[in-house]
Amino acid sequence: MSIIIAILQAILQAIAYIIPISESGHSAIYHDFAGKADGSIAVITGVVHIGIALGILLALYKTFLKMGREFFTSGSDIIKKQFSYQNASKARQFMLMTLLAFAPMLLWLIPMGKHGFLLDVLRRTGYNDTLLDEGIFIAITGALLFFAAQQIAAGKNRTFVTFAAAGVAAVFMLVLVPVSGLSVIGGVFAILVLFGVSTNLSYKYAMVVSVPTLIGMGIFDLTAATYKASVVQIIVALLFSIAVTFICVRVLKWVIKKQYLKFIALYDLGVGAIVAVIGIVQLIVR
Helix, strand or coil: CCCHHHHHHHHHHHHHHCCCCCCHHHHHHHHHHCCCCCCCEEHHHHHHHHHHHHHHHCCCHHHHHHHHHHHHHHHHHHHHHCCCCCCCCHHHHHHHHHHCCHHHHHHHHHHHHHCCCCHHHHHHCCCCCCHHHHHHHHHHHHHHHHHHHHHHHHCCCCCCCCHHHHHHHHHHHHHHHHCCCCHEEEEEEEEHHHHCCHHHHHHHHHHHHHHHHHHHHHHHHHHHHHCCHHHHHHHHHHHHHHHHHHHHHHHHHHHCCCHHHHHHHHHHHHHHHHHHHHHHHHHHCC
16 A cells, blocks of 8 residues: 555545545445455554544544543542532533443444344445445435534524433444444434534534544454555554544534535435445346
8 A cells, every 4th residue: 555545545534534424435435346345454444543533632632631530530529429410510411421422332242143243243234245225324324414404504402412312322323333324423413413402512522422433443443454554654644634634623613603514414415325326236237
């Protein structure tokens, strides 16, 4: 893999993940047309996932510093038996709601017989010799974003992150992370918005839960990688993914503020429809 390709992969992965057009879906499309839809993973993919996580951390460092402080003080209060959710600050409640997002992920370890675990079954949506499901899931992402854009335009999003909203988002995370064609940031953001959570909190929540998710994905990719990379390629990909992510995090916030999210939704709907049609043709031909 050349340095130029490593740079392009870092840029495109970062854009497709942060701007919710589904990184996994576009990756599956590329690999399908390139004849590489066999589930093989490159080291650069894992490096870029970690780079995206670092880019989000840098872009929202004040939020993460506040959450880190609340995390450790919460632990101290629990030990001292002084912990109370009802009397906790909004920052602490927000932190606790983000932790809730990861609880259902234990269900990924449900055994599915010869198919492995539930996580393995869900991940195979990207390597099944057809783009039909990718098209459907990209379109679903677009539909969620479209309805969220409508909700934002109505000006009804004023509530804090509730247990119901965080719980539904947590359940959806089970499929948002591994299923090819869905977007973690787009899906989580849209779900919270549709529950009436304020736009700013929905945006921050989606970004925050993405960081540990991306780090986990990156570690998995690095351990399972079959395509290696040089030290220079790794460093370049890491730096570019951090920089592009930093910019994209700010761009997405601006897009949401200006109520341009509907254009991203229309892109997802259009691409999803085209890819689904291609998938149908693939099934007929094969």
